[in-house]
Amino acid sequence: MSLPDKAFPVSWDQFHRDARALAWRLADNDREWKAIVCITRGGLVPAAIVSRELNIRLIETVCVASYHDYLSQGEMQVLKGITPELLQNEGEGILIVDDLTDTGKTAAQVRAMLPKAHFAAVYAKPKGRPLVDTFITEVSQDTWIYFPWDLGFTYQEPIAKGSRG
Template structure:
């Protein structure tokens, strides 16, 4: 796996706007959900925003981790399961929320757990896109999204260096 070529830093304000945009798109589907299952950790923030906007009070989490050396994705392991009573529904009435679908590996695991669930993400990359029902922004596979919870204040290099005055 090569390092991403493009950086896409997202501020808290932008992420909040994008998560609200996801809520608008979800509300426009005509479906309603009584439960959110968010994929931790990245799904926690958008799930809170979507839960507020769609007035969904019941939120559960599922935690799937990939152990890797930052150059290759390793085996996927479920660290925290979805509550059994939610699993029994196969996802009927369940909205699955995450910040991003990248390769689709995590999405495929959760989708298999809740095949009748509706999957919403804020951002989607081409490899993961087929597993998502609703998303806000698609970015190229070689783009690395820097989420606001991963960032501090720092100087940003210009996109093109050496072309200034």
Template sequence: MSDVRAEKAFPVYWEQFHRDARALAWRLAGEARASGGFDAIVCVTRGGLVPAAIVARELDIRLIETICVASYHDYKSQGELAVLKGVCDRVANVRGGEGAGVLIIDDLVDTGSTARVVRGLLPKAHFAAVYAKPKGRPLVDTFVTEVSQDTWIYFPWDMGLSFQPPIREGAAG
């Protein structure tokens, strides 16, 4: 396993994440008009659960499935990828197979490892992520914000509320 923790921190709070996920839905609404719409959503767990719920509401998609792929095993190191749960046949074959008519949602496409696995299972699906890093960007069809590869995104579900002392108290004088 290699340590992938980045040097730059990008904390994303609930309000911002909700705005960004709605912005993704706006972009996807345009894609849906151009492509005949989406019949189902497959969210990549766990990070894709929240944006998938927001997109599903905004686009009125009711058929929602998960694909469970584990890569970050301790929040610090990315290891071997494992598909813990695949996509049911009903969703994978909604328009004749291979994910046609399916919208895949994830919070972030980072190195592209997870996206490659999911795309391999649903090659005709439309892949969307809220955030994209340069290495993973070619694997995603739609995204909202690109962040540098050396940035670690702290998502709202990864952070707790706690007091932070003022910078002046922690600064060396």
């Protein structure tokens, strides 16, 4: 699979602004969150920013791998589940955070684990958008988002190569 024609490079500054904007929208929700469940790896950075802005101290990860070579989605694999305490009440009062919902496959998998949780993503594509409760920017389905942690002056291959997810 080749890279999409449309590219959306995101700088650290822009990502930080967008993640803070997400926190503002969530703060206006007038809810008190018990915990954040961030979808790794992409959800780690926005979860750190949102947790700071909303003063949420309990952060859990759910590790779902779908992109195995940075270009194509493969079979979904849950590498680490969610602690049983946070699964109680079907995730009511839990905030799920991710950087992007693309096809919605990962979002659907995590939503099935926490059906009553509130799902927030910084960016959303049309196929994944119906699974997200709150997001900041929608981009077209055929756009590839280049996140700042994936970039140097040009795309950087990860240091450790292989299929570790």
